[in-house]
Amino acid sequence: MQSERADLDLVTKVPYLRVLTYPKVSNELAKVRVAELRELRVEEVVFEGHTRIGSLGVLGLGTVGVVVKVRVGEAYFALKIRRADANRQDLEDEARVTSLVNRVGVGPEVYGHTRDAILMKLLESQEIGDWLKGVRGAGSREKARELVHALLNQCRKLDIMGVDHGQLSNLRKHAVVAEGRPWILDFESAGTSRKPRNVTTAAQYLFVGGALAPAMRRALGVRDTATLKALLGEYKRDQSDYRYSKVLEHLRLA
Ligand SMILES: Nc1ncnc2c1ncn2[C@@H]1O[C@H](COP(=O)(O)OP(=O)(O)O)[C@@H](O)[C@H]1O
Ligand SMILES: [Mg+2]
Structure with missing residues (x-):
């Protein structure tokens, strides 16, 4: 199966924005999210994975986040994006604790984060x-x-x-x-x-x-x-x- 991809212009459009703003559809939130992707130098979102949001594949879907495969330059990473209905205000604490445990070799390495997104090592798990x-x-x-x-x-x-x-x-x-x-x-x-x-x-x-x-x-x-x-x-x-x-x-x- 060919994977679908969207660059930062396309990703704010239907149906892709739904993944960024899950579980609702919001143009406003999509803009905020894209600014965060840009800050993390994400160039493309790759809709691949066993979990589906509509027809789009994602790496995972939890109660707090949606995890998608993304491309930064030539390399691929996992990006956890906070769900719009998550029971927390941001992903700051999670990013901090994950970086802390990374120092002793635990958890996927965090490469960067924004308020609502964590860029980390992609695990083919x-x-x-x-x-x-x-x-x-x-x-x-x-x-x-x-x-x-x-x-x-x-x-x-x-x-x-x-x-x-x-x-x-x-x-x-x-x-x-x-x-x-x-x-x-x-x-x-x-x-x-x-x-x-x-x-x-x-x-x-x-x-x-x-x-x-x-x-x-x-x-x-x-x-x-x-x-x-x-x-x-x-x-x-x-x-x-x-x-x-x-x-x-x-x-x-x-
Ligand atoms: N670094 C990663 N690489 C690949 N898949 C991941 C990675 N991190 C999380 N996932 C997938 O996404 C799912 C949801 O991520 P998780 O961090 O558990 O979100 P939540 O906090 O919402 O429970 C995981 O169960 C896993 O399948
Ligand atoms: Mg979880």
Whole structure:
């Protein structure tokens, strides 16, 4: 399928403007958005992706933002645009927190932002469940282990920084695989003033209560969740390196 594209003149016209001003259609807002795209040096919006707005493909649609593929010069990026009906006034906090966690190698790199848009690394991502189905044969346990280890380590870094992602209980949507490694997405609900629970929430989803847990336990050969739950409870209390290493050891990741 050929992808549809629109430059900054065309993108303010029907049907393209609907993506910029979703869920309403507003010429006025389209103008504001285009000024923001220009500020970020976006030259073209590429309507590609599995999600549709009308007949146009987008990379993703959440409750806060619409994510589209864009071209800046010769390179392609993902641009998150605030929805007109989002329950927040701007994307400033999200841009700030994402840039902060970028410093420890977490999240898609932010290259620039405006009040209502964040320009970031484009991920050709796969859901962890789909990725897991694709790892087969010799070495598959090792690959699954590496992925989980890397994901938990990212969560551990967030815990240490004092950043709570806030939506890892819905991990399926907020942790994906791209370029052979895990990525934590969407820091719109992240907070720095509450106790972080990234490791415990992610591990709970992956091995105990989440939709992926049975497949993940099988992939890593984890049988006993009672011990894991106890170890996570202990980790939660002091969040020490020692307690974290006990969790990894139990999952045979250490
Ligand atoms: N950097 C990116 N590259 C590719 N797709 C992305 C990127 N960031 C987000 N997406 C897609 O867009 C969807 C919605 O983004 P998200 O940040 O979760 O928005 P919301 O805050 O509205 O929930 C994600 O689930 C994902 O599929
Ligand atoms: Mg989201």
